[in-house]
Amino acid sequence: MTVEIRSLSGIDATPFFDDLARLRITVFRAFPYLYNGSLAYERKYLETYAKAQGAVFVLALSGGVVVGVSTGIPMMAETDEVKAPFVEAGYDPSRIFYFGESVLLPDYRGHGTGVRFFEEREAHANRFGGFEWCTFCAVERPTDHSRRPVDYVPLDSFWKKRGYRHHPELRTSFFWQDLDESGESPKPLSFWMKRIAT
Known part of the structure; x- marks a missing residue:
């Protein structure tokens, strides 16, 4: 299984937006996440990422088809919602590079693409310059959630191997509609961080 990794600046990823949108929803x-997206x-x-100076899209392509994407x-x-927890905790947001998401189709997992997603985004943050930290957030679901698969394995160990540490004191909420909801509701998330500069 051959996967090509391609890092693009925000605006250069525009031709892939329809593919990326469908991939994120899937x-x-x-x-x-249980996200009922549109x-x-x-x-x-x-488009928010495309317009932001310093944003990056890391694409995973197989046979020219987008099978994964990671953003920063x-x-x-x-x-x-993203900045406030850090400001309140005394961090300088201008020194932090935020990872939006990593999504990869199931058939392509377990072959190193997820590792490359982190490596490419960290390298981009270092090239762009001025950042001390990389961070991302993860949704928190109860262990007895009715839709939790019996074989579900959280990604905590994978993130720790990449050098990230959980900061449960840094918390926020995002609004989206779950599959079994009639409308949007707040979802709790907490952040993971890694220092990339001293």
């Missing part, structure tokens, strides 16, 4: 339907919302979300953006270009 992958995020699974636990723990193409219209996804395009608006992706300077935290100063993110929403207040």
Whole structure:
């Protein structure tokens, strides 16, 4: 199984937006996100990254087809929901590079692409310069959630191997509609961080 990794600046990823939107909706339907997304919302979300100076899209392609994507953006270009926990904790958002998501189709997992996603985004943050930290957030679901698969394995160990540490004191909420909801509701998330500069 051959996967090509391609890192693009924000605006250069625009031709792939429809593919990326469908990919995000497909992958995020699974636990723990259970996301009931729409193409219209996804395009608006992706355009935010396309317009931000310093943003990056890391694409995984197989046979020219997009099978995965990972994004990153300077935290100063993110929403207040992302920035506020760091400001309140005394961090400088201008020194933080935020990872938006990593989504990869199931058949392509376990072959190193997820590792490359982290490596490429960290390398981009270092090239762009001025960042001390990389961070991302993960949704928190109860262990007895009705849609939790019996074989579900959290990614905590994978993230720790990449050098990230959980900071449960850094918390936020995002709004989206779960598969079994009639509308959006707040979902709790907490952040993981890695120092990339001293």
